[in-house]
Amino acid sequence: MYLSKLKLKNFRNYKELKLKLSPNINIFIGDNAQGKTNILESIYVLALTKSPRFGADNNLIRYDCEGGTVSGVIKDSKKMKELSVSLAKATKKVSINGKNISKISDYIFNMKVIMFGPEDLDIIKGSPQDRRNFMNVQISQLYEPYVHYLNEYNKILKNRNEYLKLMNLNQYTDPRYLEILDEKMIDRAVAIYKYRNEYFQFIASRISSIFKKIVGEDCLEIKLENNLDLLTYEEEEIRKKFSKKLKANRKKEILQGTTLYGPHRDDFCFFLKENNMKIFASQGQQRMAIICFKMAEIEIFNEILHTTPILLLDDIFSELDVKKRNQLVRYLPENVQVIVTTTDLKNISRKLVEKGRVFIVKNGNVEEKAG
Ligand SMILES: Nc1ncnc2c1ncn2[C@@H]1O[C@H](COP(=O)(O)OP(=O)(O)OP(=O)(O)O)[C@@H](O)[C@H]1O
Numbered sequence: 001m002y003l004s005k006l007k008l009k010n011f012r013n014y015k016e017l018k019l020k021l022s023p024n025i026n027i028f029i030g031d032n033a034q035g036k037t038n039i040l041e042s043i044y045v046l047a048l049t050k051s052p053r054f055g056a057d058n059n060l061i062r063y064d065c066e067g068g069t070v071s072g073v074i075k076d077s078k079k080m081k082e083l084s085v086s087l088a089k090a091t092k093k094v095s096i097n098g099k100n101i102s103k104i105s106d107y108i109f110n111m112k113v114i115m116f117g118p119e120d121l122d123i124i125k126g127s128p129q130d131r132r133n134f135m136n137v138q139i140s141q142l143y144e145p146y147v148h149y150l151n152e153y154n155k156i157l158k159n160r161n162e163y164l165k166l167m168n169l170n171q172y173t174d175p176r177y178l179e180i181l182d183e184k185m186i187d188r189a190v191a192i193y194k195y196r197n198e199y200f201q202f203i204a205s206r207i208s209s210i211f212k213k214i215v216g217e218d219c220l221e222i223k224l225e226n227n228l229d230l231l232t233y234e235e236e237e238i239r240k241k242f243s244k245k246l247k248a249n250r251k252k253e254i255l256q257g258t259t260l261y262g263p264h265r266d267d268f269c270f271f272l273k274e275n276n277m278k279i280f281a282s283q284g285q286q287r288m289a290i291i292c293f294k295m296a297e298i299e300i301f302n303e304i305l306h307t308t309p310i311l312l313l314d315d316i317f318s319e320l321d322v323k324k325r326n327q328l329v330r331y332l333p334e335n336v337q338v339i340v341t342t343t344d345l346k347n348i349s350r351k352l353v354e355k356g357r358v359f360i361v362k363n364g365n366v367e368e369k370a371g
């Protein structure tokens, strides 16, 4: 899949921008603060309707403007779709081929992106919440039903937390109602774990060999962790253990007025030679582990959806040593669209520059470099 055209209106520092992109390599070069990351961010927003920068959704509209738009044309095995995301202060509207789509969850399955950027280290160093957000976005792009189950789960969770608070205040409550909510929550958890488990199994089966190829070291592992003592993610196991956990901790949950167990508390960890990378790994190792994680993801998109995601590489080469830079470029699949930013072409391997289209970014304007 690739993005053939991108159009911005009042997005970040772009008043108006129209671009035609190459299906292969696109390089955006410019000094700091000119709008390179903003272009990648806009493409991410076009795919997923939100910013990859945590909490940045309210800042996407150009200063002093009421609203902004990102639109674009994506092509996938000869099929073409025109996507558009309109942002206003309090609302967001999305459309496909000019037709409004009322539910965001019905929109986000159309365009696949994987972003590599400076914030990636948060995937290891950040909070479990950061990791869950990341994992949910990734899995939503791969399995269409996932986001529906997740939304349902979160609604039930909210109700359940409110009910626990009422019970704590000794308001008139009925324990049977809590049990009904438990059942519903467990049902959705079974579905959520089906996808989470499949996703992590897949990543786990690839990441070590990719790490070996790019970094030359063995033994990178990744593990999904839950607080339900699950030994497997089989339906029966989830039902049994989740229900047991809720029953055993009923008093504690009422006292705290919140749901303490379940997939909303999941986390995942990277291990290098069995050591937790959050604690033991160097910044460079952490960065490479995440890059390899995302390279493994490209393969999942291929395998499950028979398409390639659009790769957004935000200035990632400048932090890698030359050897790893070249290994990484060698490892990029031939048929993927890559959109990369840099302050200096020297940071990008010659192979990419030769194949790529180069765009110069200057103060919210973009021009293609001649020749
Ligand atoms: N909502 C907004 N409206 C107008 N301008 C904005 C808005 N948000 C950010 N900017 C401007 O966009 C510019 C930053 O753009 P961006 O982050 O894309 O820079 P960059 O080219 O990636 O720089 P660097 O090389 O430092 O990463 C800044 O000048 C900032 O003031």
Ligand SMILES: [Mg+2]
Pocket (backbone or CB within 6 Å): 036, 037, 038, 314, 315
């Ligand atoms: Mg930037």
